[in-house]
Amino acid sequence: KAGVTQTPRYLIKTRGQQVTLSCSPISGHRSVSWYQQTPGQGLQFLFEYFSETQRNKGNFPGRFSGRQFSNSRSEMNVSTLELGDSALYLCASSKDDLPGGYTFGSGTRLTVV
């Protein structure tokens, strides 16, 4: 079956711009989570959505937002980009069977210049 699909794979943006990243989960998975990975801070949880509702949110500023659609696809948006937002953004999906492992996408590498 198809894995978690993230688009685009690579993105270069300028400071102050905004960006939208997309994630299509595995069919049947209703939970979608987002993570940011940087060399300095490592892997950090951004937020998690289930049935179009944000259930959990990490410690990130309000410039980071997301949403989930009725087909479970999710988008995350970062407004007013800063150089420090350069990172690999990873999406993960899971069934809502607690506890369970997560299936990650290959990520979107965002570079802010």
Place this chain on the structure above:
Amino acid sequence: SQQGEEDPQALSIQEGENATMNCSYKTSINNLQWYRQNSGRGLVHLILIRSNEREKHSGRLRVTLDTSKKSSSLLITASRAADTASYFCATDATGRRALTFGSGTRLQVQP
């Protein structure tokens, strides 16, 4: 912020040897998971151990969990060059569905 630390930060071994990585965490957990990441790519789920389990096996992987010490270890037996990657432990705290990752161990297996 990260849940805890992994050690060693880097490990270099020869093919056929065993590799052991350790993970410590800070809060109560529902389960602990191990993931592998090849350079700059997504994470691959390896194994999950629940808080009421002490040991789990999957192929060449063996994971132990000591909740009293808030620590876990991942053992990869008979390592292969293809095992070269970064390995992360991640905890799923009780009641949350947000993984908190350790800092990772970079494993290099020399052919």
